[in-house]
Amino acid sequence: MMNVSLNKFRFCVSMMLLILFMGSAKAQFSKKDKKSRPNIIVFLVDDMGWMDTSVPFGDSVMPLNKRYHTPNMERLSKEGMKFTNAYAQPVCTPTRASMLSGMNAAHARITNWTSPANNNPTDNADEQFSAPEWNYNGMSPVAGIPHTQYATPFPQLLKDAGYFTVHVGKAHWGSAGTPGANPLSMGFITNIAGHAAGHPQSYLGEDNYGNKAGKASWQAVPDLGEYYGTGTFLTDALTKEAIKTLENPIKNKQPFYLNMAHYAVHDPIMADPRYYQKYIDAGLDQVEAKYASLVEGMDQSLGDVMDYLKSKQADKNTIIVFMSDNGGLSLAPPRGGQAHTQNLPLKAGKGSVNEGGIRVPMIVKWPGVTKPASVADQYVIIEDFFPSLLEMAKVSDDKKVQDIDGKSFVPILKNPDFKDDNRALIWHIPNKWIANEGPGINYQSAIRKGDWKLIYDMRDQSKQLYNLKTDIGEHIDLVDKHPEVVKTLSKTLSEQLRQWKATMPIDKKTNQPVQMPDESE
Structure with missing residues (x-):
């Protein structure tokens, strides 16, 4: 009996030692795995157009490129890869929700901006159409919230894998x-200045960024009390706070994800005093000088972050992804000059499915992976960020609850000559974004496949066809010359919208939804 008890004791001790060893080995592996993971920064700019930079994203330096001064974007493009055909959605919330969820806006039914003031649709009234059924409360990490798309945000997956996740700026x-509405619910450990609003009440520290008694609105920027009355421009205050949040993870060698989401260059168009006068001296009108100063202030923020990483020797293990959330604003006012000329040679601007509203600047620097000063012409879209960033971080998406529409662009980062003309990109705006009409604005769908782009106008079910390789400005409508291409793209667009159960506006006369593109031949 004694021998049996002794053997049982030895067996238990051996098992305990084995469990302790395995746990220690697992911890060691986990620690090693975390160290091998890269830091990731998404530097997301609000309303920055494809031409709002001294970095040429076209095939040559164009007149508008000469207007702006963005030396740090130039620096990033020299160190990384420039994407000439990167796309967002036409307005902010659809882009931002697609980025975090990996879902196309039509699939998520988040097809217009969400209101900070109340849980109601933001559609403008229209004589012809009633608003479609859409998720006007946006994206939710919690199931069962009315008028939301339930989805797992990728920052939550990064956080669960050991990343220190930080959101700074516009949410x-x-x-x-x-x-x-709350970044802390969306997988971020730290949130600075992110809430439900889509633009700042003021960029000025003298205005407390809108937080003055009796004057504060939903757009007053939270969390920046130490800068009140200091004269610190909002872009600079956010940069200073972002850098502070990186101290601990860098010191502790914990991988971090920073969602650096500037309110700039969204209106109200206010002068960044550090740069305004130089643009006045260059001959710009006051509005466009203010706008250019917002652009350069954003670029300085990029440089400050890059300089900080280098000073901490963290730059070699940090991926930086630069992107805008939609094309540049081309409504005048609030922009200066003639309406819809601010993104030339691209047509129209923010809110439009034409290239000026959806094609945006994008640069990726991944040390050791992207070739310096490389250029990728393959088209990508905002929902691609979800699978791409998780692949970069070596983090699984097994725990997500939604179906992903995006495709990883990591193969492009490894090979700038990567080409896929069979993929179709889709935009679907069954809403009335603004009261006035403009090129490609309100009730529009579009599809790009290869060099072909089809636009469907829901008002009269008309179509336009462009070849973007030869006509980037969308001037020459080829709909009559290539009926077979029109038919094929109409079918592809319609089938995808049906698969996603995308909604259409309701015709007030018939009380029926507008026909799909392939039903209106």
């Missing part, structure tokens, strides 16, 4: 009072 994923 605008969901309406006030819903879980999606």
